[in-house]
Amino acid sequence: MSRDRLQSLAEAIKRLIREENRHSDPPSANYIPHDLAHWFVRLALSSDEKSLGKALGLLRSPGRPVDPKTWKKNFKRAERGWKLKMQGKTWDEVNNAVFAGSLDPPDERYIRTLVTRYKPLLLRRRFYQRWLEQSEERKQRAILKNSRKGKPDSNSG
Numbered sequence: 001m002s003r004d005r006l007q008s009l010a011e012a013i014k015r016l017i018r019e020e021n022r023h024s025d026p027p028s029a030n031y032i033p034h035d036l037a038h039w040f041v042r043l044a045l046s047s048d049e050k051s052l053g054k055a056l057g058l059l060r061s062p063g064r065p066v067d068p069k070t071w072k073k074n075f076k077r078a079e080r081g082w083k084l085k086m087q088g089k090t091w092d093e094v095n096n097a098v099f100a101g102s103l104d105p106p107d108e109r110y111i112r113t114l115v116t117r118y119k120p121l122l123l124r125r126r127f128y129q130r131w132l133e134q135s136e137e138r139k140q141r142a143i144l145k146n147s148r149k150g151k152p153d154s155n156s157g
Helices: 002-022 034-046 068-086 091-098 108-149
Strands: none
Touching: 002 034, 034 068, 068 091, 091 108
């Protein structure tokens, strides 16, 4: 569908909404829920995407879909490999440690690929864990700061 035809459709939907708002009669058989119509019109007219399917989020992202059965196992391998790499191990040492119990371990490029693929998630998880660990310390600092100001502890009551 070309951009012009899509824009014409969106404008027609807008006119239909305005017309339905003018009448107090019960909705016609052609009734479109206003929140859905506004959502569609807003996406269709303001989206920078080249296709309507992409603008509406109907198309899946490129690449192979993730297999949920192997995702967890690979994430744990990547996490272990990343920790070992942060300790200064070589990729060959990391690969041998991660696949120590395997009869036929893959090449070290496999663990390198896993670590690269999952690194954004590993970093996010690590920072979140660090933030949680420091939350008790922040809470104690806030209590101490408030007690100096003469404010009662809001968590004690």
